[in-house]
Amino acid sequence: xxxNRPSLKERHPNITRVPHHxxxxxxxxxxxxxxxxxxxxxxxxxxxxxxxxILRAATDFGVQVLTVYAFSTENWARxxxxxxxxxxxxxxxIKRETKNLHAEGxxxxxxxxxxxxxxxxxxxxxxxxxxxxxxxxIIFNVAFNYGGRAEIVDAVRHIMQDxxxxxxxxxxxxxxxxxxxxxxxxxxxxxxxxxxRLSNFLIWQAxxxxxxxxxxxxPDFNEEELAAAxxxxxQRERRFGRVMDASPAA
Numbered sequence: 001x002x003x004n005r006p007s008l009k010e011r012h013p014n015i016t017r018v019p020h021h022x023x024x025x026x027x028x029x030x031x032x033x034x035x036x037x038x039x040x041x042x043x044x045x046x047x048x049x050x051x052x053x054i055l056r057a058a059t060d061f062g063v064q065v066l067t068v069y070a071f072s073t074e075n076w077a078r079x080x081x082x083x084x085x086x087x088x089x090x091x092x093x094i095k096r097e098t099k100n101l102h103a104e105g106x107x108x109x110x111x112x113x114x115x116x117x118x119x120x121x122x123x124x125x126x127x128x129x130x131x132x133x134x135x136x137x138i139i140f141n142v143a144f145n146y147g148g149r150a151e152i153v154d155a156v157r158h159i160m161q162d163x164x165x166x167x168x169x170x171x172x173x174x175x176x177x178x179x180x181x182x183x184x185x186x187x188x189x190x191x192x193x194x195x196x197r198l199s200n201f202l203i204w205q206a207x208x209x210x211x212x213x214x215x216x217x218x219p220d221f222n223e224e225e226l227a228a229a230x231x232x233x234x235q236r237e238r239r240f241g242r243v244m245d246a247s248p249a250a
Contacts, residue, residue, distance in 0.1 A: 008060040012227045016234045019187030021065040022058060023202050023209070026051075028193030028217030041085040046219035048089050052097065055106070055140055057223040061230060065139040065183055067111065069201050073147035076116070090144065091121050098128040105137030111179035112146035113154070139183065148203035151179050180205055188233045190226075192218045210236045 009015065026047055033043030051068060058066045071086060101108060108129055114122045125144070155177035159169060175181065186202050186209040194215040202209070212229045214221070 008057060008223060008227065009062065012061075012231065014234060015061065015227065015230045018062045018230060019210075019233055020063070021067065021184045021186045021188075021205075022063050023067040023069070023186045023189045023206065024054070025069045025189070025191040025195075025199060025201055026218040026221075027191060027195050029219060031193060032217040032219045040082055041089075043219060044082075044086055044089055048093050050219050050221065051093075053222065054226055055101075055138070057226050059104075059106075059138045061226070063138065065141060067141040067143055067180075067186065067202065069146065069199070070142050070144045071112075071146070072143075072200060073113070073145060073150050074200065087118065087121060091124055094124045094128050098131060101140065102132045102135065105135045106132060107135040107137075107139045108132045109139055109141040109180075109183075111141055111143045111151070113150065114145070117145055141180065141183065143179075143201065146179070146201075148198075148200045152204060154179075174204070178204060185209070187238075188212060188229065190214070190229050192216055192221050208238070210238065 029043035029047040030040045031043070032046060033040050036042075055066055070090070075086070076083060098108070108131075110125050110129055114125065117125075125142075152174070155174055158177050159173065164173065175185075180202075183205075186206040188211075189198075189202065189206050189209045190212045191197075192214055194213065196213055198206075210233055212232050214225060214229070216225050
């Protein structure tokens with residue numbers, strides 16, 4: 001019998017530290033399609049299909065939380081036809097993948113606003129979250145209709161609605177009221193397609209995250225690309241504002 005193929009972790013021994021929470025800004029779908037003479041929606045379709053591959057690889061590497069930036073609050077300003085296509089793709093992907101992800105122990109979470117989304121799609125999202133809420137293999141957090149500033153605004157509004165006095169407001173309290181309440185802060189943010197912008201993604205949670213940018217367009221971002229990002233993370237010295245080698249006297 002042929003020998004079993006080494007696991008991803010075994011093939012990449014230089015990954016000595018695996019981040020608990022990885023966020024990905026999935027950029028480049030439109031450019032990927034344009035380079036092939038295809039409509040933009042074809043690039044988005046290829047991009048959504050790639051999510052499963054990277055989710056599986058992240059799980060194999062031992063990542064505990066994977067957050068993907070699927071649709072921002074600013075993306076509503078895109079052409080109406082493109083937005084409709086994106087909504088349709090998400091609905092199809094939820095319908096096709098939720099039961100499989102549930103069987104594989106994936107816990108699906110949604111970060112963002114349900115307001116403005118069609119009632120049918122909103123229910124699909126809520127049902128997927130409810131079905132998988134007790135799974136513990138990996139948390140797959142989908143930032144959909146999401147904006148980092150909107151998230152903080154919503155958190156502050158809910159804190160006020162719940163009657164918290166000003167003196168009780170702390171960073172921990174705000175964190176609890178964010179869409180990602182209960183999740184660890186991001187350790188690593190990956191952005192594809194050669195861009196270096198935050199684009200309003202996890203601006204609270206990524207305050208001390210490491211950043212990694214690659215020119216690879218999202219549909220082409222594969223397991224080896226993810227491994228390269230994790231290897232780069234392993235080489236970083238995370239200081240969190242401190243000087244790590246300071247003597248007690250200093």
